Amino acid sequence: xxxxxxxxxDEVFRSVLDEYEVIPPHTVWDGIKxxxxxxxxxxxxxxxxxxxAAVLLMILSGIWFLDDQKRERVPSPxxxxxxxxxxxxxxxxxxxxxxxxxxxxxxxPSGEPETGTGETRMSETxxxxxxxxxxxxxxxxxxxEESSHEYEAVPACLEPLLTLRLGSDVAAxxxxxxxxxxxxxxxxxxxxxxxxxxxxxxxxxxxxxxxxGIGGQFSPAYSYRHLTSGEGSEDLKRYYNRIxxxxxxxSGGINVNYQASEKWSVYTGLxxxxxxxxxxxxxxxxxxxxxxxxPEIHRKMAEKFYLxxxxxxxxxxxxxxxxxxxxxxxxxxxxxxxxxxxxYTQEYLENVNAFIAQNYEFLEIPILVKYRLIDEKVGxxxxxxxxxxxxxxxxxxxxxxxxxxSSIRTSNVSTLxxxxxxxxxxxxxxxxxLMFNVEPTFKYYLNTxxxxxxxxxxxxxxxxxxxxxxxx
Amino acid sequence: MPDIIEGCLAGDRxxxxxxxxxxxxxxxxxCLRYADDEEEASDMLQDGFIRVFENLSSFRxxxxxxxxxxxxxxxxxxxxxxxxxxxxxxxxxxxxxVEPSEENTLDDLFAKELIGMIQELTPQYRMVFNLYAxxxxxxxxxxxxxxxxEGTSKSNLARARTILQEKLKKLRxxxx
Numbered sequence: 001x002x003x004x005x006x007x008x009x010d011e012v013f014r015s016v017l018d019e020y021e022v023i024p025p026h027t028v029w030d031g032i033k034x035x036x037x038x039x040x041x042x043x044x045x046x047x048x049x050x051x052x053a054a055v056l057l058m059i060l061s062g063i064w065f066l067d068d069q070k071r072e073r074v075p076s077p078x079x080x081x082x083x084x085x086x087x088x089x090x091x092x093x094x095x096x097x098x099x100x101x102x103x104x105x106x107x108x109p110s111g112e113p114e115t116g117t118g119e120t121r122m123s124e125t126x127x128x129x130x131x132x133x134x135x136x137x138x139x140x141x142x143x144x145e146e147s148s149h150e151y152e153a154v155p156a157c158l159e160p161l162l163t164l165r166l167g168s169d170v171a172a173x174x175x176x177x178x179x180x181x182x183x184x185x186x187x188x189x190x191x192x193x194x195x196x197x198x199x200x201x202x203x204x205x206x207x208x209x210x211x212x213g214i215g216g217q218f219s220p221a222y223s224y225r226h227l228t229s230g231e232g233s234e235d236l237k238r239y240y241n242r243i244x245x246x247x248x249x250x251s252g253g254i255n256v257n258y259q260a261s262e263k264w265s266v267y268t269g270l271x272x273x274x275x276x277x278x279x280x281x282x283x284x285x286x287x288x289x290x291x292x293x294x295p296e297i298h299r300k301m302a303e304k305f306y307l308x309x310x311x312x313x314x315x316x317x318x319x320x321x322x323x324x325x326x327x328x329x330x331x332x333x334x335x336x337x338x339x340x341x342x343x344y345t346q347e348y349l350e351n352v353n354a355f356i357a358q359n360y361e362f363l364e365i366p367i368l369v370k371y372r373l374i375d376e377k378v379g380x381x382x383x384x385x386x387x388x389x390x391x392x393x394x395x396x397x398x399x400x401x402x403x404x405x406s407s408i409r410t411s412n413v414s415t416l417x418x419x420x421x422x423x424x425x426x427x428x429x430x431x432x433x434l435m436f437n438v439e440p441t442f443k444y445y446l447n448t449x450x451x452x453x454x455x456x457x458x459x460x461x462x463x464x465x466x467x468x469x470x471x472x
Numbered sequence: 473m474p475d476i477i478e479g480c481l482a483g484d485r486x487x488x489x490x491x492x493x494x495x496x497x498x499x500x501x502x503c504l505r506y507a508d509d510e511e512e513a514s515d516m517l518q519d520g521f522i523r524v525f526e527n528l529s530s531f532r533x534x535x536x537x538x539x540x541x542x543x544x545x546x547x548x549x550x551x552x553x554x555x556x557x558x559x560x561x562x563x564x565x566x567x568x569x570v571e572p573s574e575e576n577t578l579d580d581l582f583a584k585e586l587i588g589m590i591q592e593l594t595p596q597y598r599m600v601f602n603l604y605a606x607x608x609x610x611x612x613x614x615x616x617x618x619x620x621x622e623g624t625s626k627s628n629l630a631r632a633r634t635i636l637q638e639k640l641k642k643l644r645x646x647x648x
Contacts, residue, residue: 021498375615
């Protein structure tokens with residue numbers, strides 16, 4: 001015996017039940033009638049209330065109008081005294097006006113029931129055997145194409161309004177009908193675009209679709225910088241790339257999101273992020289090593305200087321035990337030596353086993369837009385946006401032969417930075433309304449980190465955020 | 473038809489009764505497919521028609537009026553489903569079937585048998601099968617309407633079809 005196949009079984013049910021009718025119990029109409037009568041009574045009551053309110057409004061308007069006229073016609077005591085003083089013989093003209101508004105002139109307030117048989121009727125339906133035979137014939141036919149049920153992509157220009165397409169019409173049950181969410185209301189869009197009807201009973205959809213969410217995320221992040229030559233040479237860029245390397249840090253924060261449509265959502269929030277780099281080449285020199293023994297140099301002979309030069313800014317030391325110069329032509333160097341910088345040679349420098357770890361901390365306010373690519377139990381989004389980053393921390397540590405010297409920082413660093421972010425998001429609904437998400441992202445600073453540097457440095461970070469989002 | 477609608481809008485009870493009689497049979501059959509039993513179908517029909525009358529002014533005479541009424545019935549069924557969703561057990565495959573109370577013809581019997589089969593499905597299987605197979609909605613649309621994923625909609629449909637296939641085979645064996 002042939003098995004009933006998927007869509008064929010649908011057709012069996014459809015062919016029999018499409019035009020099927022059953023007379024409902026009479027209690028249904030009684031219930032409707034009772035409800036409508038109650039509503040009518042409520043409407044009558046409301047009409048009476050509205051009429052009473054209108055009358056009251058008219059009365060109050062009349063009082064206000066007459067009172068206003070009275071105020072216009074009655075002169076103030078100052079006006080009366082002035083007119084009397086100007087001409088004692090001239091009768092005061094205000095008296096008649098007062099007489100035109102006696103107190104009494106103010107308006108007074110004026111206040112078939114048919115019963116169902118419970119029988120069923122079927123029009124033009126064949127007897128059971130032909131029906132079963134017809135069902136069998138249907139079962140042998142090839143399955144109908146499902147393309148008529150397929151969801152059609154919404155043009156981007158209609159976003160964020162259009163979210164769902166539903167389809168059914170009795171005359172043509174499989175013809176498409178669109179629904180769109182406008183503000184808080186669902187509107188039904190019939191076959192033509194201009195046929196927008198409010199469809200009663202759609203309230204439950206808006207109740208279920210909460211648009212706001214709040215969440216938190218955390219990520220380990222790898223951060224470094226991208227160099228462009230700017231005014232500096234390619235050689236300098238290569239040098240920096242050789243002596244510097246990225247660092248692992250972390251980032252995290254809270255966010256609020258708004259679901260603008262089925263596909264699009266907007267995120268903002270407050271994030272804390274770290275970025276930085278390690279400068280691996282630190283050179284040490286002493287004045288004694290240079291062989292100049294002038295009296296002023298002699299004073300400084302015991303001191304060591306560290307030559308540190310890196311791509312994101314100028315290193316300065318607030319630690320009195322550490323003397324740092326950034327370039328061989330450094331002003332400090334010149335002031336001590338008092339000689340032409342061209343006489344400086346590398347032989348007086350010693351490359352020591354030292355490095356500097358520079359760390360920057362930011363508070364970030366992102367504005368991200370997400371587009372939902374896959375709307376399944378495990379969903380997928382692409383995201384992009386921009387962030388404003390406020391520099392809130394700038395600290396470096398100099399490690400010399402395993403000893404850590406702090407109170408060092410990089411100066412001339414922009415305190416306000418803008419970055420762009422792109423990423424991919426995966427989410428999974430672990431509980432109703434509670435989503436777990438993982439988002440690999442790439443963030444790139446749009447402005448150069450230090451405008452004064454010869455080399456333009458754009459920090460970037462690669463992070464894999466994970467966190468939760470709760471829809472409320 | 474426009475006169476009846478106008479009459480209903482004016483609050484004319486006769487017009488309301490006429491409109492109800494025109495569509496109640498077909499809509500009750502629709503409600504029976506979505507409901508657990510006749511009592512729930514009656515409630516669904518009553519609520520649906522009250523919505524029809526209360527929102528008649530929003531019908532713009534452009535599409536099929538019957539289609540509009542039908543969608544209201546389906547929306548009403550969906551709302552009831554969502555309200556009761558948490559109380560349903562997804563594992564209960566067999567629901568209490570409502571036996572046909574009166575059977576005039578063999579045709580009626582077959583249609584009622586089919587409705588009975590649908591009613592025996594779990595509420596979620598039943599809803600998915602109705603919306604997909606009989607109303608023509610896509611899985612994506614059903615997912616949006618029911619608050620489930622597309623994958624769940626597909627698996628529910630497959631399961632519903634399997635159950636219905638078994639029931640149909642059984643019915644055929646009994647009739648031969």
